[in-house]
Each structure stands twice: as C-alpha cells, then as structure tokens.
Amino acid sequence: MTGEMPGPAPDERMRPAGRRNTQGIRIDPEAEVTHEPRQAVLSALVEHEPGVLAEVSGLFSRRQFNIESLTVGPTEDDDVARMTIVIEEPQPGIEQAKKQLQKLVPTISVTELAPETTRRELALIKVSGEKPDDVNAVAEMYGGQAVDVTADSVTVELTGSQQKIDAAVEAFDQFDVHEVVRTGTAALERGGHTLENDD
Amino acid sequence: MSERASVQQDDQAESEATEAQEPVTTGAQSVIRALENAGAEYVFGVQGGAIMPVYDALYDSDIGHVTMAHEQGASHAADAYGIVSGEPGVCFATSGPGATNLVTGLADANMDSDPVIALTGQVPTDFVGNDAFQETDTVGVTQPVTKHSYFADDADTVGDEVGEAWALANEGRQGPTLVDLPKDVTKGETDVEPSGPEKPDTYDVPEEADDENVQEAADALAAAEKPVMLAGGGVIKANASDALRDFAFEYEIPVITTMPGIGCFPEDHELSLEWAGMHGTGYANMAITNTDCMLAIGTRFDDRLTGGVDTFAPDADIIHVDIDPAEISKNVHADYPLIGDARDTLRQLYDAMPAAPDADGWRTQVQKWKAEYPMDYSTPDDEPLKPQYVVERFSDVTPDDTIVCTGVGQHQMWASQFWEYTEPRTWVSSHGLGTMGYGAPAAIGAKLAAPDQEVVCFDGDGSFLMTVQELSVAVRENLDITYVILNNEAVGMVRQWQDAFHEGRRMASEYPWIPAFDKLAEAFGARGFRLEDYDNVEETIQAAREYDGPSVIDAIIDPAENVYPMVPSGGDNGLFALSEQHLEQL
Ligand SMILES: Cc1ncc(C[n+]2csc(CCOP(=O)(O)OP(=O)(O)O)c2C)c(N)n1
Ligand SMILES: [Mg+2]
Numbered sequence: 039m040t041g042e043m044p045g046p047a048p049d050e051r052m053r054p055a056g057r058r059n060t061q062g063i064r065i066d067p068e069a070e071v072t073h074e075p076r077q078a079v080l081s082a083l084v085e086h087e088p089g090v091l092a093e094v095s096g097l098f099s100r101r102q103f104n105i106e107s108l109t110v111g112p113t114e115d116d117d118v119a120r121m122t123i124v125i126e127e128p129q130p131g132i133e134q135a136k137k138q139l140q141k142l143v144p145t146i147s148v149t150e151l152a153p154e155t156t157r158r159e160l161a162l163i164k165v166s167g168e169k170p171d172d173v174n175a176v177a178e179m180y181g182g183q184a185v186d187v188t189a190d191s192v193t194v195e196l197t198g199s200q201q202k203i204d205a206a207v208e209a210f211d212q213f214d215v216h217e218v219v220r221t222g223t224a225a226l227e228r229g230g231h232t233l234e235n236d237d
Numbered sequence: 238m239s240e241r242a243s244v245q246q247d248d249q250a251e252s253e254a255t256e257a258q259e260p261v262t263t264g265a266q267s268v269i270r271a272l273e274n275a276g277a278e279y280v281f282g283v284q285g286g287a288i289m290p291v292y293d294a295l296y297d298s299d300i301g302h303v304t305m306a307h308e309q310g311a312s313h314a315a316d317a318y319g320i321v322s323g324e325p326g327v328c329f330a331t332s333g334p335g336a337t338n339l340v341t342g343l344a345d346a347n348m349d350s351d352p353v354i355a356l357t358g359q360v361p362t363d364f365v366g367n368d369a370f371q372e373t374d375t376v377g378v379t380q381p382v383t384k385h386s387y388f389a390d391d392a393d394t395v396g397d398e399v400g401e402a403w404a405l406a407n408e409g410r411q412g413p414t415l416v417d418l419p420k421d422v423t424k425g426e427t428d429v430e431p432s433g434p435e436k437p438d439t440y441d442v443p444e445e446a447d448d449e450n451v452q453e454a455a456d457a458l459a460a461a462e463k464p465v466m467l468a469g470g471g472v473i474k475a476n477a478s479d480a481l482r483d484f485a486f487e488y489e490i491p492v493i494t495t496m497p498g499i500g501c502f503p504e505d506h507e508l509s510l511e512w513a514g515m516h517g518t519g520y521a522n523m524a525i526t527n528t529d530c531m532l533a534i535g536t537r538f539d540d541r542l543t544g545g546v547d548t549f550a551p552d553a554d555i556i557h558v559d560i561d562p563a564e565i566s567k568n569v570h571a572d573y574p575l576i577g578d579a580r581d582t583l584r585q586l587y588d589a590m591p592a593a594p595d596a597d598g599w600r601t602q603v604q605k606w607k608a609e610y611p612m613d614y615s616t617p618d619d620e621p622l623k624p625q626y627v628v629e630r631f632s633d634v635t636p637d638d639t640i641v642c643t644g645v646g647q648h649q650m651w652a653s654q655f656w657e658y659t660e661p662r663t664w665v666s667s668h669g670l671g672t673m674g675y676g677a678p679a680a681i682g683a684k685l686a687a688p689d690q691e692v693v694c695f696d697g698d699g700s701f702l703m704t705v706q707e708l709s710v711a712v713r714e715n716l717d718i719t720y721v722i723l724n725n726e727a728v729g730m731v732r733q734w735q736d737a738f739h740e741g742r743r744m745a746s747e748y749p750w751i752p753a754f755d756k757l758a759e760a761f762g763a764r765g766f767r768l769e770d771y772d773n774v775e776e777t778i779q780a781a782r783e784y785d786g787p788s789v790i791d792a793i794i795d796p797a798e799n800v801y802p803m804v805p806s807g808g809d810n811g812l813f814a815l816s817e818q819h820l821e822q823l
Binding site for chain 1: 376377380381384385388405437439440519523526527538543546547548549550551552553561562563565566567568569570572609610611612613614625795797798799800801802811812813814815816817819822823
C-alpha cells in the first residue's frame with residue numbers, strides 16, 4: 039500500500055546462532071572475553087609546529103578517548119616535540135587511539151610504553167605556612183623540598199610517579215592545601231631503546 | 238581542457254597555451270602553478286577579499302573556474318568531481334563566511350573519503366588573532382573534518398604546501414584537505430617554482446598486504462560454506478572494481494555492496510545482492526546476517542550498514558581489507574586484517590585461494606532469498622504517482638554509464654534501490670554525513686568531470702530547496718543535467734520515522750506550501766516539467782533528456798509512500814521490516 043514489500047515476516051526467517059559484544063567481537067560461548075579498561079602510556083613524536091597540540095587534543099576529545107594526562111615539550115631535535123599521553127581504555131580503545139594518533143599528519147611515531155617505563159610527574163604544592171617544619175618533614179619523606187617559604191605559605195616541589203604524587207598530595211592535606219599544580223606524566227622507556235630507532 | 242568549459246578565461250588562456258610558462262613572481266602564482274602541476278582541470282568557488290590574489294593568478298591559467306552560487310555548492314561540486322574523476326576536486330573560498338560555508342562539504346567528503354582540496358583566503362598574517370574583518374580560525378574549524386588543514390605562512394613554500402595538500406587528498410585513503418592562505422602570503426614575492434604534488438614524509442601509504450596474512454585469509458575463505466563479499470566505497474576509490482569482479486566470478490561468491498560501494502559490481506549479475514543495511518535489499522540483509530565468512534573490502538562498517546554490531550554477521554569470520562589501519566577492528570572485529578590497497582590485495586588474495594569455496598547450497602539459498610524478498614512495489618490507480626516507478630523508467634532508458642546524483646532522504650533510497658547500477662563512479666551521493674542539499678551542486682561537479690555521460694539528479698523537495706540556487710550555475714554553464722524532484726511536499730524520511738517511532742506526530746515534517754519547481758526552474762532559465770500521471774512518465778523523461786541544458790522535472794509523488802525494507806537504527810539486519818506491521822512486531 040505505502041511502499042510495503044512482500045516476503046516472510048521477521049519471525050519466519052533463518053537466524054544465525056552467534057552474537058557479538060559491543061566492541062564488535064564475536065562472543066565465544068566457551069570463553070567470553072570482555073576487555074576491562076587499563077592504563078596505557080603513549081609516547082608520540084610529533085612535528086614541532088603550531089596547532090599540533092590542538093590537533094591531538096581535539097582528536098582525543100572527539101573520539102571520546104579517556105585522557106588522564108597529556109604533556110608536551112621539546113626534544114633533542116628542534117623540529118620535533120614529544121607528547122606523553124596517559125589514557126584509560128579497554129584494549130581495543132588503546133589500539134584505536136594509537137592508530138588514530140598515528141594517522142595525524144604531524145605525527146612522526148607513536149609507541150605504547152611498557153608498564154615498567156620510567157614515569158615522572160612534577161607537582162608544586164602550596165600549603166599553609168603555620169607549621170613549616172612539619173611541612174618540610176613530609177616533603178622529605180616524599181623526596182621533595184620547599185622551594186618558596188613565606189609567613190603564610192610554603193610551596194613544595196615533588197617529582198615521582200603519579201601514584202607517589204597522589205599519595206603526597208593526600209599527606210599534605212593535613213596542612214591546609216592552598217593550591218596544587220601537576221604537570222602530568224612524562225615517560226621514557228628503560229634501556230637503550232628510543233622511539234626514533236623504533237622502526 | 239574539456240570542450241564544455243564555458244568559462245570566461247578560456248579563450249584568453251588558450252591563446253597563451255603555446256607559450257612557455259611564465260616564472261612565478263608571487264605566492265598566489267605559485268599556488269596556481271602547484272594546481273597546474275597536479276593536473277587540476279577545474280576550480281569551483283566564490284570570490285572575496287582575502288582570496289582575490291589567488292583569483293588574480295587564476296586569470297592567467299588554463300584551469301577553468303566555475304563560479305558557484307554558494308561556497309557549500311563549491312565544496313559539493315568539488316566532492317562530486319572527485320568521486321567521478323577519481324582525482325581531487327578543487328574549491329576556493331574567501332576567509333570568514335566563505336570558509337565556514339565550505340565546512341559542510343568538507344565534513345561530507347571526510348566521511349565518504351572523497352578527494353577534495355580547499356583553498357581559503359585568510360586575513361594578512363599580522364591581523365590573524367585580532368578578530369579582523371572576515372577572520373575565522375579556518376584551520377581550527379576545519380581540522381576535525383579534513384585529513385589535514387594547513388596554514389601557509391611563507392610565499393616561498395606555499396606552492397609546495399598546496400602540492401602536498403593535493404597529494405594527501407589523493408593518496409592512501411582519499412579525503413579532503415585545506416590550505417589557508419593569508420593575503421600577505423599570496424601577495425608576497427617569490428620566485429620559487431613549486432614541484433609536483435608530494436605527500437608528507439610522515440604519511441605512510443600501505444601497498445600490498447602481508448603475504449602470510451593473505452594466505453591465512455584465503456584459506457579461511459576457501460573453507461567457508463556461506464561466503465560473501467562485502468564491497469565498500471574503497472573498492473571504487475582504489476579502482477578495484479575489475480579485481481573485485483574477477484574474484485567474485487572466479488570463486489563464485491555472492492557480492493553485497495555498501496551504499497558508497499554501489500556500482501562496483503553489476504547489479505544485474507546473479508551473484509549481486511545489491512546493497513545491505515538500513516534500507517538495503519532483504520536478500521542482502523539475509524546473506525550478510527547468515528554468512529560464515531565475509532571478505533569485506535574498503536568499508537568502515539558504518540552503523541547504517543551494520544545495524545547493532547551485536548547482531549551483525551554474528552557467525553562470520555571477517556576478513557577486512559582496508560588501506561587505513563585505523564578502520565581495522567574499529568567497529569567490527571577483524572579476524573583477518575589485511576592492510577593494503579584494495580586492488581593489489583584482491584589480486585594477492587586471488588592468487589592465494591587454494592580452491593573455490595564449496596558453496597553450492599549457499600548460492601541456492603541466496604537465490605531463494607532473492608525470490609522471497611523481491612524489491613516490488615504496487616502502483617494502484619487510485620493512489621498518486623509512485624516514486625519507484627519514475628526511477629525505474631528512467632533507469633530503463635538511459636545508458637549504463639549514466640551518473641546518478643541525489644539529495645538525502647527517501648528519494649535517495651529509492652534512487653539507490655530502483656536504479657540498476659552496473660558501473661563504478663556512477664552513483665554520487667552523500668552517505669556518511671547525509672547532507673541534504675548535496676545533489677544540486679554535486680550534479681554540476683559530476684557533469685564537468687564526465688561531460689560525455691548523462692547526469693541525472695534525483696532530489697527531494699526539501700533537499701533541493703537547500704541548494705536550489707546552484708541551478709543558476711548549471712544554466713550559466715549550460716550543463717545538460719536532468720533534475721528529478723521526487724516531490725512529496727514533505728521531508729519524507731522524517732515523516733516516515735515520525736509515523737513509525739513517534740506515534741505519527743508529524744512535527745515540522747510537512748510543507749504546507751512549496752514552490753512549483755517547474756516554474757522555479759523556468760525562472761532560473763532552465764526547462765521545467767511537471768509530472769503527475771503514470772501516462773506521462775516516459776514522455777516527460779524523454780523530453781527532459783532531449784532538452785540541451787539543465788531541466789527540472791517536478792514529479793508529484795505519493796506523500797504516503799514509505800521506504801522499505803527497513804532496519805530500525807541499531808536493529809538486527811536479519812529482522813528487516815517490510816511493512817509497518819513488521820516494525821511493530823520488532
Ligand atoms: C542538512 C540536513 N538537515 C537535516 C537533515 C535531516 N533529514 C534527513 S532526511 C530529511 C528529509 C529530506 O527531505 P527531502 O529532501 O524532501 O527528501 P524526502 O525524504 O522527502 O524524499 C531530513 C530533514 C539532513 N539529513 N541534512
Ligand atoms: Mg520530500
């Protein structure tokens with residue numbers, strides 16, 4: 039009547055037995071694999087030119103990759119910058135993020151760094167200056183040091199893994215934290231291997 | 238240069254064509270020289286302050302220019318030119334509103350991997366960032382919808398940058414690129430001659446797939462009992478239609494296409510199941526759902542194709558051939574990923590097949606589905622003209638290489654379902670972005686890319702109204718295009734969804750008044766026809782085709798007509814509805 043077509047109804051048709059999960063992976067009835075999110079550290083060498091940071095951050099936001107931190111800075115080569123991007127995604131998402139990042143024209147190379155990679159983050163924590171000695175003691179515990187002391191505040195500098203900084207920030211909580219700034223993770227692989235001799 | 242180019246500068250350019258090329262003296266000249274070196278034939282564009290130096294350099298060039306009515310039209314015309322010719326289509330726009338008007342066309346080209354290069358004027362470098370007159374952050378606005386957007390900052394290098402943007406648009410997975418051209422850069426002095434188009438060093442284009450992976454895939458396909466090939470737009474982009482046909486004929490594997498893949502396999506062949514997905518044929522959707530091994534080539538498994546991924550080909554091993562590694566396992570997991578050029582990889586697979594799959598039973602089943610789910614429609618006397626009939630009659634009388642362009646909506650689906658496609662690059666439509674208004678300018682780009690082929694544009698009344706001004710361009714350039722408006726006085730696809738999923742609450746989907754498109758056509762200087770009765774279909778089509786120049790058939794069709802088969806969004810392809818009643822059961 040109004041564009042209807044002949045043919046058997048949906049419930050009269052041949053049906054397949056299988057199913058896929060939401061990631062488009064066929065579900066094996068024997069061993070169902072679901073991918074839980076995990077943390078991955080991606081290190082990318084990119085051309086050091088205007089607009090690259092916007093291009094990379096735009097890619098991650100529009101494809102809804104869950105970014106924990108993104109740092110960027112110059113390298114030994116003036117024309118090249120290195121980005122360290124920490125994401126939390128299931129395995130297929132990590133693979134996608136790497137491939138999409140690699141596709142950007144200014145991207146030279148992308149590598150996921152091994153879990154035992156050297157990772158460091160810098161934090162500056164400004165707390166109340168009421169108990170400078172106690173602040174110093176906690177700073178020392180975390181291998182940090184006071185870098186600015188005034189009558190009403192002490193600013194402590196710390197470096198370490200993200201977990202260590204998390205713990206330190208928590209420990210400083212007792213002194214009435216005024217401000218915290220963290221750089222996000224920078225990372226390099228252990229040993230002689232470099233991104234440039236990657237391929 | 239094509240004969241048909243009724244472009245102002247032609248005569249003058251021809252008289253100079255025998256002379257040696259003048260050396261470049263400005264950035265703008267080097268931009269145009271780069272386009273010449275790349276082989277550009279036409280530019281689609283609109284003038285304006287910031288792009289004027291580039292147009293000034295075009296004055297001396299053999300490259301034809303088509304002044305479009307709107308920059309959106311320029312971007313779609315360039316896109317269609319790219320689809321039909323296989324080479325990047327070029328569009329120009331000025332800064333600010335000119336550039337933002339291109340965005341829809343760039344996003345469209347990006348979704349469908351169509352090769353387009355856009356050159357936009359920009360305010361002088363010193364003014365950038367000051368909110369100068371007609372300043373827009375064009376690179377910022379377009380970066381997410383292009384392969385890459387360049388900001389030119391030096392007259393000495395701008396030509397090579399344009400060459401690079403051309404190569405990037407053209408190579409690997411095709412797509413749109415843009416170069417933003419500040420006026421001081423294009424006016425700036427330079428004597429640097431640009432070299433030919435060269436892709437950026439950081440952009441790798443895979444060629445052949447890994448041999449071992451190819452062998453494993455071929456073994457899996459040969460062992461299949463219910464094999465299908467799924468051919469996407471990438472097959473056409475890679476000029477792999479012949480390789481696809483050879484493969485399918487040799488190993489007797491049924492072929493399903495995606496919508497962008499329409500034309501890569503002849504729909505009149507018994508192995509063809511036409512296309513699958515939301516409004517695909519019943520038999521294609523049955524086969525794609527029940528297959529045990531799918532050789533998918535040059536497709537990105539768009540959701541309009543797959544429906545819900547949980548029920549997409551759930552029993553199938555998937556061999557995925559794609560030139561873009563990021564498409565592998567993006568939406569549907571690939572059991573056998575093959576990264577490479579579609580044509581080369583199909584040839585590798587052809588050679589690697591140990592035997593044809595033993596699939597007699599499956600082929601019989603597929604033919605049974607073809608008989609069970611015919612693409613039939615009825616034409617009752619007491620109901621208005623049916624659009625399917627108009628499309629079919631038109632298809633019957635035109636040559637195989639006739640190019641069909643469309644807008645977006647029901648008419649697009651009827652044009653894809655009821656026209657019989659047998660050649661690649663004859664189906665020119667907006668798939669991934671679904672851009673209403675694509676058709677009218679696309680037909681212009683298609684006609685200029687293939688002046689010897691017939692061009693028909695099936696448009697919707699709603700879609701046509703979005704870019705109808707481009708008719709003035711078709712008239713000015715005397716392009717022999719037939720526009721068929723499948724006029725249901727509604728944004729019919731929306732009306733259909735409202736009836737199916739919103740209890741028939743027809744909010745903002747019906748036009749209480751709509752212009753007479755035949756008269757509108759005449760006002761533009763085109764030929765107008767009005768078509769209401771079955772009796773007049775053939776003669777009206779004939780008259781419109783015979784008219785030398787653009788003509789518009791205002792076909793008044795049944796506003797109640799719906800598009801079937803239909804897989805509701807996110808649904809199970811195998812449970813496609815053939816009627817409203819089926820939809821209710823789902
Ligand atoms: C630019 C744009 N705006 C809105 C839509 C949403 N939309 C999809 S189909 C459609 C109806 C199109 O109407 P018409 O061109 O008359 O085609 P019909 O469905 O009636 O054949 C609409 C509004 C769209 N696809 N594109
Ligand atoms: Mg309509």
